Amino acid sequence: MRFLDLFILLILIPVAWAQAWSQGLPSLSRGSSLAVAKENDFLASPKGTFSGGFYEVGTNAYCFAIWFTNSVNKTVVWMANRDRPVNGRESRLTLHGNGNLVLTDEDESVVWSTDTLTSAGVEARLLETGNLVLVNQTKGIIWESFEFPTDTLLPSQPFTKNPTLVSIRSRGTYLSGVYNMKFDDNNVLNLIFNGPLLSSVYWPSTKVTVFESGRTPYNSTRKAILNDFGHFESSDNFVFKAADYGVGPKRRLTLDYDGILRLYSLDDSTGLWKISWIPVDLYNCHVHGLCGENGICVYSPQSTCICPDGFNRNDPSDWSKGCSPSFNLTCDPTKLDFMLLNKTDFYGNDLVTYATRISFEECRNRCLSDCTCKGFGYSTDGQGSCYPKRILRNGFRVTSKPQNMHIKIHRGTVISSLELRKVGTNDLNCSNETLVLGGNDAEGGKTSKNSYIKYLIAFVSAFAVIEIICIGLAWCYGVVLLELLSGKTAPGFQSATPYDECNSLVQWATKQHMTPEGLRKVIDSRLKNESYEEKIDRMIEVALLCVAEDRHSRPPMSKVVELLTAYDESNLDEKRND
Ligand SMILES: *[C@@H]1O[C@H](CO)[C@@H](O)[C@H](O)[C@H]1NC(C)=O
Ligand SMILES: *[C@@H]1O[C@H](CO)[C@@H](O)[C@H](O)[C@H]1NC(C)=O
Ligand SMILES: *[C@@H]1O[C@H](CO)[C@@H](O)[C@H](O)[C@H]1NC(C)=O
Numbered sequence: 088m089r090f091l092d093l094f095i096l097l098i099l100i101p102v103a104w105a106q107a108w109s110q111g112l113p114s115l116s117r118g119s120s121l122a123v124a125k126e127n128d129f130l131a132s133p134k135g136t137f138s139g140g141f142y143e144v145g146t147n148a149y150c151f152a153i154w155f156t157n158s159v160n161k162t163v164v165w166m167a168n169r170d171r172p173v174n175g176r177e178s179r180l181t182l183h184g185n186g187n188l189v190l191t192d193e194d195e196s197v198v199w200s201t202d203t204l205t206s207a208g209v210e211a212r213l214l215e216t217g218n219l220v221l222v223n224q225t226k227g228i229i230w231e232s233f234e235f236p237t238d239t240l241l242p243s244q245p246f247t248k249n250p251t252l253v254s255i256r257s258r259g260t261y262l263s264g265v266y267n268m269k270f271d272d273n274n275v276l277n278l279i280f281n282g283p284l285l286s287s288v289y290w291p292s293t294k295v296t297v298f299e300s301g302r303t304p305y306n307s308t309r310k311a312i313l314n315d316f317g318h319f320e321s322s323d324n325f326v327f328k329a330a331d332y333g334v335g336p337k338r339r340l341t342l343d344y345d346g347i348l349r350l351y352s353l354d355d356s357t358g359l360w361k362i363s364w365i366p367v368d369l370y371n372c373h374v375h376g377l378c379g380e381n382g383i384c385v386y387s388p389q390s391t392c393i394c395p396d397g398f399n400r401n402d403p404s405d406w407s408k409g410c411s412p413s414f415n416l417t418c419d420p421t422k423l424d425f426m427l428l429n430k431t432d433f434y435g436n437d438l439v440t441y442a443t444r445i446s447f448e449e450c451r452n453r454c455l456s457d458c459t460c461k462g463f464g465y466s467t468d469g470q471g472s473c474y475p476k477r478i479l480r481n482g483f484r485v486t487s488k489p490q491n492m493h494i495k496i497h498r499g500t501v502i503s504s505l506e507l508r509k510v511g512t513n514d515l516n517c518s519n520e521t522l523v524l525g526g527n528d529a530e531g532g533k534t535s536k537n538s539y540i541k542y543l544i545a546f547v548s549a550f551a552v553i554e555i556i557c558i559g560l561a562w563c564y565g566v567v568l569l570e571l572l573s574g575k576t577a578p579g580f581q582s583a584t585p586y587d588e589c590n591s592l593v594q595w596a597t598k599q600h601m602t603p604e605g606l607r608k609v610i611d612s613r614l615k616n617e618s619y620e621e622k623i624d625r626m627i628e629v630a631l632l633c634v635a636e637d638r639h640s641r642p643p644m645s646k647v648v649e650l651l652t653a654y655d656e657s658n659l660d661e662k663r664n665d
């Protein structure tokens with residue numbers, strides 16, 4: 088019996104000790120620091136609701152963050168350095184003796200700091216509200232993270248005239264995105280699409296006046312706050328209540344990557360979030376800029392983007408770059424046709440003020456005869472409303488109003504688009520939620536087997552980009568990739584002109600590649616390796632597409648990178664499942 092007791096004690100003591108350690112630190116004192124590589128180096132709020140420490144955002148990429156300890160996937164509510172992640176080794180957060188809290192990267196460069204200075208003793212604490220504070224000897228707060236929100240507001244966190252909430256870029260990508268929330272110059276709380284080229288307010292709706300939206304511009308206090316009951320109140324009269332109103336559930340108000348502001352409540356038993364409020368006038372694809380030019384938003388039950396038939400997605404990782412037609416639009420009405428998009432609208436960008444009580448034919452002719460018209464909306468309720476559009480932006484499926492969209496296409500366009508389909512259909516379905524952080528892997532996986540091929544791909548992609556810039560659209564676009572793979576240099580193929588040198592390498596590779604045996608000859612023997620063969624085959628196919636004789640059947644760079652990297656990712660997944 089005694090031995091058993093002793094045995095249990097020997098087991099239990101280290102377990103309890105380890106548990107105590109994994110609970111996190113209550114505070115960070117002057118001169119001490121948190122190291123990225125130490126698993127137990129994180130701050131915890133008094134009851135453990137929140138943790139603050141290094142959060143992995145990609146392979147070997149970390150941000151200093153605050154997250155909900157007990158939610159599935161540790162939901163982040165704040166980040167210090169969202170756009171400048173630090174290395175997974177040697178990076179640290181240090182509270183200097185002078186009161187400055189500083190985040191340094193592996194090379195000791197300062198990535199972020201609070202820029203605070205105090206002569207009195209200082210200490211960093213994570214409060215039970217989720218607020219990270221620096222306090223002096225007399226417990227006076229000299230800095231707090233609540234004043235610098237990222238994409239989330241927590242209960243009791245005031246939102247004032249200074250900060251702007253900025254969404255994350257996509258699910259799992261913590262970089263700053265394109266949606267903002269802030270008080271505008273009229274003291275009204277706005278949601279804004281803030282893209283690289285365009286920006287527009289989409290909430291409250293600009294179709295009605297501020298007063299019709301229930302807001303007022305007259306209170307210049309500019310302050311909004313969510314309280315512990317789940318009641319939100321803003322100085323512009325905007326108020327709402329959580330569906331589960333009352334003290335209890337832990338909540339957060341987040342401006343999501345799709346531009347929608349959502350209040351979430353945590354289910355403590357499962358660690359999952361449920362939506363406890365959403366602006367009713369927003370959920371149905373009314374967020375601007377979501378799908379880019381020519382893209383159409385479909386809500387089911389999340390916003391998803393699609394391209395109309397005959398249009399191709401411009402950037403596989405970013406829907407806001409929109410879709411491009413696979414045909415050329417001319418001004419010649421005899422060469423134009425219209426494609427019907429049922430129950431669709433493109434908000435804004437009307438060519439002229441819209442007209443009513445005109446026939447479908449008349450509306451169609453107005454658009455046809457105007458070279459700048461890209462399509463028109465026409466009501467199907469017999470009212471004869473006609474909306475010719477200059478640009479097809481902010482597209483969405485309409486459920487509320489009877490309208491169809493007719494967009495201009497080149498007459499005789501065969502709606503099968505995408506010449507690249509022959510390369511492999513799945514490749515065009517690259518995840519829209521992949522983290523792109525200097526080539527890091529979103530999953531945070533520690534797979535190193537494929538690092539060689541990853542570097543090769545990165546190298547080749549980088550080369551191809553440089554090539555485009557340097558050589559433009561000349562014939563040798565794509566040839567560098569072939570050179571890298573075949574180990575033969577283009578000039579090594581003796582010819583009279585540089586044009587022919589490229590040409591002969593391309594022709595040689597095309598011919599060889601016709602058969603699997605040929606492929607092996609094309610591949611440089613140094614690269615010959617069972618596990619890379621398919622990838623190299625893929626690269627050769629891409630390279631050949633890039634040197635296609637018809638400039639327009641060559642894929643755009645975004646697609647080249649997509650084809651190369653998407654394949655690599657699908658392969659990684661297979662490896663993981665093994
Ligand atoms: C948690 O993360 C995993 C892996 O990224 C994902 O598959 C899962 O859906 C996430 N769960 C929630 C609730 O977000
Ligand atoms: C501590 O900070 C508070 C708030 O900033 C300030 O009022 C107080 O004077 C400070 N105390 C000392 C000892 O510096
Ligand atoms: C302005 O808004 C603040 C904060 O919501 C509120 O306390 C104040 O009473 C408002 N002022 C007026 C004149 O409505």
Ligand SMILES: *[C@@H]1O[C@H](CO)[C@@H](O)[C@H](O)[C@H]1NC(C)=O
Pocket residue numbers: 389390391392406518519520
């Ligand atoms: C991204 O893809 C997932 C499925 O892979 C889909 O559920 C989601 O709606 C898509 N989001 C956008 C913005 O296209």
Ligand SMILES: *[C@@H]1O[C@H](CO)[C@@H](O)[C@H](O)[C@H]1NC(C)=O
Pocket residue numbers: 413414415639
């Ligand atoms: C588009 O126009 C260019 C000339 O501007 C032409 O070379 C190309 O073949 C056209 N593409 C299609 C798909 O018609």
Ligand SMILES: *[C@@H]1O[C@H](CO)[C@@H](O)[C@H](O)[C@H]1NC(C)=O
Pocket residue numbers: 429
């Ligand atoms: C569009 O709606 C019309 C009737 O309004 C229907 O005849 C047609 O099949 C629909 N087209 C598509 C592509 O759904």
Ligand SMILES: *[C@@H]1O[C@H](CO)[C@@H](O)[C@H](O)[C@H]1NC(C)=O
Pocket residue numbers: 512513514515516
């Ligand atoms: C992309 O994936 C979806 C569902 O996973 C599928 O329905 C669609 O056909 C795919 N698109 C392509 C071009 O392969």
